[in-house]
Amino acid sequence: MESVVFGLDESSMSEGYASCALPVWAAAFNDEMIDFWSGEVLWNHDMANFTTYRVGGKAEAIIFPTGINELAQLLKGIKRLNIPCRLIGGGSNILVADEGLCGITLIVGRRFANIEVIKEVADRVYVKVEAGCSLGRLVAWCIEQGLSGLEFAAGIPGTVGGALVMNAGAWGSEISQVLTSVTVMDENGDYVVKDIDNFHYSYRSWGEPTGRIAVEGVFHLLRADKVAIKKACQQLVANRKQCQPKEASCGSFFKNPEHGKSAGQLIDEAGLKGARFGGAMVSPLHANFLVNTGDASAHDLIGLMKLVQGEVKKKFGVLLVPEVKLLGFGVNTL
Ligand SMILES: Cc1cc2nc3c(=O)[nH]c(=O)nc-3n(C[C@H](O)[C@H](O)[C@H](O)COP(=O)(O)OP(=O)(O)OC[C@H]3O[C@@H](n4cnc5c(N)ncnc54)[C@H](O)[C@@H]3O)c2cc1C
Structure with missing residues (x-):
């Protein structure tokens, strides 16, 4: 969005x-x-x-x-x-x-972050979560309660609202797969509860018109063994630590193209790992992470974005589209 x-x-x-x-x-x-x-x-x-x-x-x-x-x-x-x-x-x-x-x-952050069990049917538990709850807090709560379904989200930063809108995902799973409904507000402050079947969720998108706000979501989770859930989350966080840079970033900068190689592979094969623009750098560890080495400006990151887009387009004919949302500037991407 x-x-x-x-x-x-x-x-x-x-x-x-x-x-x-x-x-x-x-x-x-x-x-x-x-x-x-x-x-x-x-x-x-x-x-x-x-x-x-x-x-x-x-x-x-x-x-x-x-x-x-x-x-x-x-x-x-x-x-x-x-x-x-x-x-x-x-x-x-x-x-x-x-x-x-x-x-x-x-x-929308921790002041708007309630978590509430609203229904239980056998092993299935329906949990309503407000948009400002961090995904980290929700995953920790699920471990504590012995609720399975959101293990894949362990280690994804940001809020539940951001995850609902971005359809955040990892390791082959996405937030939309554990959703029952989302409360959507428009710019007039009017809101409706929409069933998941009435959305057009896709890769990193919830498919709603610009200006709509996700105010809360209902997740369907399963009762399971706490120790197993915790172990799975810890393992996924450990995997992340191995393959993600420590520098400030927004995670993967570009969306993966629909077909063919991933954005990271294309950037890597274009020889761009370690490429710099001012204080911004293509991470040598993960080519789809454009990182702030410490003193980068937004101008540097946009410069690096354009450099990467230009090189990948030249080499492979593929236009990489940012997954990261650019706020406050009219950027001419290639
Ligand atoms: C180190 C790192 C690793 C990451 N790994 C992953 C990963 O594995 N998988 C993944 O999918 N993402 C990943 N990300 C990206 C990011 O964490 C997710 O996209 C996250 O879901 C964004 O949530 P947020 O609350 O930070 O959103 P923000 O960054 O605040 O906003 C992102 C967009 O969503 C909109 N938005 C936010 N909240 C709402 C709302 N309530 N209603 C309407 N619009 C809203 C904003 O306007 C903006 O357009 C990673 C980021 C980092 C820094």
């Missing part, structure tokens, strides 16, 4: 945001929200603190919604005022422009 943008389209935000003064809409926003919302707004805060890439400029305003009703009210107010807006979770699959983000960035 693209970032959620109301009022303006993403291209009109492409210059990013570089001022430190309060935005012109700040007073109107306070007036609009004062009667029903007393939450905190972080003004002019570094987005680098909210992404695993550790890069990105300032967001004009950041808000952390704490539940469905509050999110719905915020969205209504933001829409009425025509303020540009996007929503993120754990920031483990986004690259934010150095120029930052104008408007409001909603971050």
Whole structure:
């Protein structure tokens, strides 16, 4: 899913945001929200603190919604005022422009993270999880409860909401395979519970229109032996440690092409492991990880992305498409 943008389209935000003064809409926003919302707004805060890439400029305003009703009210107010807006979770699959983000960035995280068993039928247990719960916390909870189905997600960073939208997956499994339903909210704050059969889930996509928000999901899990579940999770985390670089990243940068070799294989065979652009580098350990070696800017990472796309296209005729979502700039990918 693209970032959620109301009022303006993403291209009109492409210059990013570089001022430190309060935005012109700040007073109107306070007036609009004062009667029903007393939450905190972080003004002019570094987005680098909210992404695993550790890069990105300032967001004009950041808000952390704490539940469905509050999110719905915020969205209504933001829409009425025509303020540009996007929503993120754990920031483990986004690259934010150095120029930052104008408007409001909603971050759904641990204040919006309830886990609840809603039904049990024999060995099958239905668990409702709010979008801001981290996948790590959910997997740990499943181990504790002796619930099997999400072992594959052990070690995937980010939130449940991000995983629902990205259809996060690993080791041949995807989040959509253990889903029963997802509560989907639109930009007006209206929401419906949609059965999994009514989605068009596919590789790294939930198939919903731009602007839709995953507010919670119901998973179907199976009662199983706690020790076995824990062992499986530990093994998968250990496998990850062996094949994934330690530097800051957003995981696999490019989607795997539908047919033929994986993105990592193509990048490797194009001789690009270790290639650098400023502080960004193609990991020598895993070619589909474009890492921040410490002082990379978003500009460096985009430069490296284009270099990799250009070389792979030249050598193999394949255009690699980013899996990572680019926020705050109109990037010309090849
Ligand atoms: C070291 C590392 C390893 C990784 N390994 C894997 C892996 O094995 N498999 C895999 O699939 N991914 C992997 N990833 C990528 C990432 O962790 C997943 O895509 C994750 O599901 C993103 O969740 P998030 O909450 O961080 O989303 P964010 O990065 O915050 O957002 C990603 C996108 O989803 C949108 N979004 C987020 N939350 C919502 C919501 N509630 N409603 C609507 N839109 C939303 C955002 O607008 C953005 O477009 C890895 C990343 C890292 C850093």
